[in-house]
Amino acid sequence: MGYTEEIYERVVAKNPNEPEFHQAVKEVLDSLKDVIDANEAAYRKVSLLERMVEPERIISFKVPWVDDNGNVQVNKGYRVQFNSAIGPYKGGLRFHPSVNQSILKFLGFEQIFKNSLTGLPIGGGKGGSDFDPKGKSDREVMAFCQSFMTELFKYIGADEDVPAGDIGVGGREIGFLYGQYKRITGLYEGVLTGKGLTWGGSLVRTQATGYGLVYIVNEMLAAVNDSLEGKTAVVTGSGNVAIYAVEKATQLGAKVVAMCDSNGYIYDENGINLDAVKEIKEVKRGRISEYVDYVPTAVYTAGKGIWNINCDLFLPCATQNELDLDGAKVLVANGCKLVAEGANMPTTREATEYLKENGVLFMPGKAANAGGVATSALEMSQNSQRLSWTFEEVDAKLLQIMKDIYAKTADAAKRYGHEGDFVAGANIAGFEKVAEAMMAQGIV
Ligand code: NDP
Numbered sequence: 001m002g003y004t005e006e007i008y009e010r011v012v013a014k015n016p017n018e019p020e021f022h023q024a025v026k027e028v029l030d031s032l033k034d035v036i037d038a039n040e041a042a043y044r045k046v047s048l049l050e051r052m053v054e055p056e057r058i059i060s061f062k063v064p065w066v067d068d069n070g071n072v073q074v075n076k077g078y079r080v081q082f083n084s085a086i087g088p089y090k091g092g093l094r095f096h097p098s099v100n101q102s103i104l105k106f107l108g109f110e111q112i113f114k115n116s117l118t119g120l121p122i123g124g125g126k127g128g129s130d131f132d133p134k135g136k137s138d139r140e141v142m143a144f145c146q147s148f149m150t151e152l153f154k155y156i157g158a159d160e161d162v163p164a165g166d167i168g169v170g171g172r173e174i175g176f177l178y179g180q181y182k183r184i185t186g187l188y189e190g191v192l193t194g195k196g197l198t199w200g201g202s203l204v205r206t207q208a209t210g211y212g213l214v215y216i217v218n219e220m221l222a223a224v225n226d227s228l229e230g231k232t233a234v235v236t237g238s239g240n241v242a243i244y245a246v247e248k249a250t251q252l253g254a255k256v257v258a259m260c261d262s263n264g265y266i267y268d269e270n271g272i273n274l275d276a277v278k279e280i281k282e283v284k285r286g287r288i289s290e291y292v293d294y295v296p297t298a299v300y301t302a303g304k305g306i307w308n309i310n311c312d313l314f315l316p317c318a319t320q321n322e323l324d325l326d327g328a329k330v331l332v333a334n335g336c337k338l339v340a341e342g343a344n345m346p347t348t349r350e351a352t353e354y355l356k357e358n359g360v361l362f363m364p365g366k367a368a369n370a371g372g373v374a375t376s377a378l379e380m381s382q383n384s385q386r387l388s389w390t391f392e393e394v395d396a397k398l399l400q401i402m403k404d405i406y407a408k409t410a411d412a413a414k415r416y417g418h419e420g421d422f423v424a425g426a427n428i429a430g431f432e433k434v435a436e437a438m439m440a441q442g443i444v
């Protein structure tokens, strides 16, 4: 048995009941096989892989808070500080009822390689809670965030661990979390990213993940002498990543005809009216079904199945494992040319393999959605400098970072004889930098 297979078996044996974590580790280790085999003795000597698959630290804590009826609620809170070889831990906080240790470990593990790909000095981490912000009042969300930070503040800091948003955590939550951090510590520092523009946030951070996704899609198409112009796209989800992916794809000439949330999907043959979606989701915090009140010619379908809509480009931007093999088969049968992951691990392993085998250009999340965390790192730079850059400056840097990620990913795949396999390329390129740093820093 090779070193990568051994490590995978060890991960499964030592971390039972963590299927999402197993899935993320398997994909990375399978991609790294050639790289590891070429350096096996050196890596084994320092147990590089054993150390890489074990989080440096997992903090888990109780989050008690009082709801609007005066009842005490208790949620679980976590921070997974996975790897600090190339910089302070960096990664989002997710508030969703499905959150558990397996999901946060998969996200933290992915974040190590994603953050490496950005070329910026950030390590990998992730955190969150099983708290569900849906249907809660602003006061309840504030009470929860203040209680969450009252525990988390002990473990984070501008040079130590810098959380940000993810599912269920946007500008409102980051505001409440930041206020509490500042009140407890007395520090006005860049300890969170995704902050508001009047209190240390960066222009373009809100748009960054969605814009970055479309920038890398543009690179993928340009490499085959094609472009977004005239393409029909389907974007799943209707949260932060999805909304700004639709905005940029539309600006670059594509027509986005469908979006969804966890209840169902909308189809608008004339192209999504994004102002309506922004009002429903960003202002009213409503459901995507309300879209038909704004555009009566659009069609709402309850339940899953957005992949049944014909498209050239499919951009999953909702959550893990949302696209399975059956969905992938429908996409291929309908002539879909490209899938790029705005979400983290939205495509199951079987679906990913099927898409690649059938000639669909496929960009994995750790490359395709890295624009968000990259712009978070730019926010950290601005906070350290005590300066704010213009929209144009940040956007130009984001564009360049996404071009570099495409180039690194394509190049690493080619170097190891997997030309066009961006899953292999992203994992290899992300791994190389982290491995070099870990080898240099001794047994820590
Ligand atoms: P939001 O909370 O803003 O939006 C999430 C969207 O996905 C909502 O439309 C939500 O629908 C939908 N969704 C969530 N869970 C499910 C589910 N179980 N089934 C179906 N739909 C679901 O989150 P983001 O847009 O920030 O995040 C989306 C994805 O992008 C996540 O995978 C996240 O990890 C990833 N990501 C986010 C980054 C960021 O900067 N925000 C950066 C990189 C990756 P509903 O409202 O019904 O729950």
Ligand code: 2IT
Pocket: 090, 091, 092, 093, 114, 162, 163, 164, 165, 166, 193, 344, 369, 370, 372, 373, 374, 376
């Ligand atoms: O998955 C991700 O990369 C994020 N949720 C963004 C993390 C960040 O620190 O900006």
